[in-house]
Amino acid sequence: MNVEISELSRRFGRTQAVAGVDLRAGPGVFGLLGPNGAGKTSLLRMMATVLPPSSGTLRLLDRDPGSYGPRREIRRRLGYLPQNLGYYPGFTVAEFIEYFALLKDMPSRQVPRAVAASIEQLGLGGKARAKLRTLSGGMLRRVGIAQAIVNQPELLLLDEPTAGLDPEQRVAFRALLREFGERATVIVSTHLVEDVAAACSEVTLMDAGKIVFHGTPDELIAQGEGHGVGDAPLERGYSAVLAAARS
Amino acid sequence: MTATTLPVRSQPRAGRTAPAGLARLLRVELRRNTMPWVLPLIALVFWFDSYRIAATLPPLWNSRTFYVLGQGHSLIDFAPFVAGVAAWMGSRDGRRGLTDLVTTSARSRFAAQFATWAATAIWAVGGYLIFMTATFWALSRSIVWGGPPYWPVAVGAVGVAAFSAAGFAAGAYFPTRFTAPVAAFGGLLACGMSSQIGFQSYGGWGLILPTNSNNNYGQDAGIFYQFLPDLPVARVMFLAGVTVALVALLGVRATAGGLRLRHIATVVAAAGAALAVTAIALAFTARVTSYGTVIPALHDAANDRPIPYTPVCGQAAGVPVCVQPAYQAYLPDVTAALRPVLGQTDGLPGAPVRVGQVATVFFNATGRGPQTSVGQVSTLRGEPPVLSMPLNVFNLPGSFGANQTQFTDEIKLQAVHAIVTRGGPLGDPAQIAVEAALMQHAGIPLAAQPRQVLAPSPWALPSNEPHPGTTYPRQIAAAAQRFAALPAATRHAWLASHLPALRAGRVSLAQLP
Numbered sequence: 198m199n200v201e202i203s204e205l206s207r208r209f210g211r212t213q214a215v216a217g218v219d220l221r222a223g224p225g226v227f228g229l230l231g232p233n234g235a236g237k238t239s240l241l242r243m244m245a246t247v248l249p250p251s252s253g254t255l256r257l258l259d260r261d262p263g264s265y266g267p268r269r270e271i272r273r274r275l276g277y278l279p280q281n282l283g284y285y286p287g288f289t290v291a292e293f294i295e296y297f298a299l300l301k302d303m304p305s306r307q308v309p310r311a312v313a314a315s316i317e318q319l320g321l322g323g324k325a326r327a328k329l330r331t332l333s334g335g336m337l338r339r340v341g342i343a344q345a346i347v348n349q350p351e352l353l354l355l356d357e358p359t360a361g362l363d364p365e366q367r368v369a370f371r372a373l374l375r376e377f378g379e380r381a382t383v384i385v386s387t388h389l390v391e392d393v394a395a396a397c398s399e400v401t402l403m404d405a406g407k408i409v410f411h412g413t414p415d416e417l418i419a420q421g422e423g424h425g426v427g428d429a430p431l432e433r434g435y436s437a438v439l440a441a442a443r444s
Numbered sequence: 445m446t447a448t449t450l451p452v453r454s455q456p457r458a459g460r461t462a463p464a465g466l467a468r469l470l471r472v473e474l475r476r477n478t479m480p481w482v483l484p485l486i487a488l489v490f491w492f493d494s495y496r497i498a499a500t501l502p503p504l505w506n507s508r509t510f511y512v513l514g515q516g517h518s519l520i521d522f523a524p525f526v527a528g529v530a531a532w533m534g535s536r537d538g539r540r541g542l543t544d545l546v547t548t549s550a551r552s553r554f555a556a557q558f559a560t561w562a563a564t565a566i567w568a569v570g571g572y573l574i575f576m577t578a579t580f581w582a583l584s585r586s587i588v589w590g591g592p593p594y595w596p597v598a599v600g601a602v603g604v605a606a607f608s609a610a611g612f613a614a615g616a617y618f619p620t621r622f623t624a625p626v627a628a629f630g631g632l633l634a635c636g637m638s639s640q641i642g643f644q645s646y647g648g649w650g651l652i653l654p655t656n657s658n659n660n661y662g663q664d665a666g667i668f669y670q671f672l673p674d675l676p677v678a679r680v681m682f683l684a685g686v687t688v689a690l691v692a693l694l695g696v697r698a699t700a701g702g703l704r705l706r707h708i709a710t711v712v713a714a715a716g717a718a719l720a721v722t723a724i725a726l727a728f729t730a731r732v733t734s735y736g737t738v739i740p741a742l743h744d745a746a747n748d749r750p751i752p753y754t755p756v757c758g759q760a761a762g763v764p765v766c767v768q769p770a771y772q773a774y775l776p777d778v779t780a781a782l783r784p785v786l787g788q789t790d791g792l793p794g795a796p797v798r799v800g801q802v803a804t805v806f807f808n809a810t811g812r813g814p815q816t817s818v819g820q821v822s823t824l825r826g827e828p829p830v831l832s833m834p835l836n837v838f839n840l841p842g843s844f845g846a847n848q849t850q851f852t853d854e855i856k857l858q859a860v861h862a863i864v865t866r867g868g869p870l871g872d873p874a875q876i877a878v879e880a881a882l883m884q885h886a887g888i889p890l891a892a893q894p895r896q897v898l899a900p901s902p903w904a905l906p907s908n909e910p911h912p913g914t915t916y917p918r919q920i921a922a923a924a925q926r927f928a929a930l931p932a933a934t935r936h937a938w939l940a941s942h943l944p945a946l947r948a949g950r951v952s953l954a955q956l957p
Contacts, residue, residue, distance in 0.1 A: 265701070
């Protein structure tokens with residue numbers, strides 16, 4: 198298992214962002230759904246080793262991120278795209294990705310090839326030498342994804358990765374996710390249920406810091422049968438599970 | 445975006461960070477650093493504040509570099525910009541919303557920040573050294589002898605690194621957009637305070653401040669005697685210690701890296717602080733000698749050896765006049781100034797048979813402690829008598845507004861004073877009156893003498909002695925006019941018979957013919 202979470206909680210002052218979450222994930226693409234403030238980003242940040250948990254246990258890639266050595270090893274094999282990714286405006290696309298490849302401690306000789314590969318995968322070849330300040334929001338998002346996958350991570354955490362992408366890019370991105378999911382654990386936090394339907398083998402629904410559903414997209418769709426809210430079957434399942442959790 | 449086949453994943457490495465990766469990171473940081481964009485602005489300020497003024501000063505390495513390095517103008521020109529840009533770079537991740545992403549990197553946060561700081565410091569220090577090299581090259585075109593002092597350049601370079609470290613640490617600890625301007629202002633304030641404290645600090649901890657101009661090096665350092673490196677070495681130690689401590693502070697933070705790295709950073713920060721404190725302690729042991737500041741623990745006796753040279757000579761009224769070759773450009777002025785003086789004293793008892801230049805040295809003024817002011821006067825010593833003149837005591841043409849007339853007038857005054865008093869303090873009324881008459885015949889009108897030459901006096905006065913006024917006292921002026929009005933032969937004959945008594949202070953004003 199690449200991700201093993203047990204009774205994981207995180208508190209910010211009086212706010213309980215994540216409350217006793219249990220989760221296990223091996224290779225595959227996992228969708229993390231939930232309304233605003235459900236705790237998705239906090240859970241993702243804990244998995245990204247940005248935030249230490251308040252309580253509970255967390256094991257990533259068979260290691261305990263609580264101590265520095267294992268945490269560093271996890272980070273070498275981790276890809277992370279934060280929800281609000283900033284950028285260095287003076288860097289070119291290639292330099293930005295190279296910079297993070299180096300921060301991920303990739304072997305120096307492999308960096309140029311890895312950077313070129315991730316640029317190609319995200320369709321950024323024509324913009325490799327463009328300064329980041331000249332790119333559109335969608336392009337910047339793709340640069341963010343490129344830096345996340347440059348080290349071919351075994352655990353890829355993406356927070357709202359398709360925000361700002363056009364439909365064509367989104368389709369291609371889902372294909373990329375599926376390919377990564379064949380050998381790595383990909384966890385995608387999103388509001389867009391169509392991304393989950395198209396790319397995810399499993400889906401987890403969070404509300405108020407807790408997991409209220411975990412299963413396949415088909416199982417989530419089944420939860421929505423007979424439920425009237427939502428245009429798509431997955432949306433109806435999403436609404437039905439949330440309504441049941443809150444009742 | 446294309447769903448191409450993924451490349452085979454490289455095996456993750458365990459263990460230590462590869463230096464090659466760090467070097468590559470540094471290369472990226474060097475390429476995209478903000479500092480090179482600011483260097484043209486610094487160049488403009490540097491040209492205006494440092495080079496432009498230094499180039500107008502007398503063509504001697506010590507005079508020109510004292511303004512740029514001794515008074516720390518080059519550092520003052522760099523420090524605010526460097527501190528501001530470094531703070532901008534240090535706060536970059538926080539300002540740009542990249543803290544989360546850089547936190548999840550395998551490489552320690554400290555390593556990444558170190559690369560960013562190092563790139564900033566390399567640009568800043570590199571810029572400083574290039575500016576100084578260009579300055580030396582440009583200044584050297586009109587300097588005929590000797591070489592520049594290099595230790596003060598090292599002080600400036602390490603000072604630039606220290607300001608970059610201070611700015612970067614401020615930016616890293618307080619990553620807001622306001623940190624950079626605050627750091628820049630702080631840099632300016634620090635340099636200003638360093639200079640201000642320096643104006644009053646002739647000893648103690650204040651000597652360690654990099655823009656304290658006191659006692660850095662004597663006015664004839666690098667010409668007659670060596671530039672003493674003792675104080676610059678202590679300053680390099682101080683600034684290097686501060687730099688190391690500030691950079692290591694970045695590694696002390698909980699987010700900097702592993703426990704081992706944080707422990708090492710703590711030890712290194714403490715070592716840097718200890719080095720800085722040691723340098724301050726050394727400054728307390730400093731004492732000012734004739735040739736500069738000596739710190740016993742750092743002093744190399746080899747630096748006390750005088751610099752050998754072959755004098756350059758001319759003639760004034762048949763008397764050989766020799767100067768150190770660095771001053772050869774002034775030899776025509778010196779001989780021209782001495783000619784009317786030596787013409788009047790030729791054949792007098794104890795008149796100089798040769799004029800030579802001596803080194804300008806630090807002196808210890810009564811009640812003020814060692815300081816940089818030079819209070820030497822020309823002296824007439826030896827048998828046969830030699831007139832020894834410390835030329836750099838005078839206002840060399842070009843030094844802060846002085847012109848050729850002021851320079852030659854001072855030479856005349858010093859020569860006359862040395863001949864009449866052998867180089868003592870101001871003199872008694874009879875001596876002053878005779879000097880005034882001789883100067884009048886050397887080309888300085890009586891009415892112009894006190895105003896242009898004697899006020900302020902170029903030699904040290906006992907603290908209880910009244911300072912010369914803007915005009916001679918009435919009785920002295922009358923006696924001087926009376927003596928000057930005598931025929932030259934009569935004046936010469938009187939001096940031939942009375943000069944020893946006049947020098948000994950045994951002639952009163954009323955006894956003057």
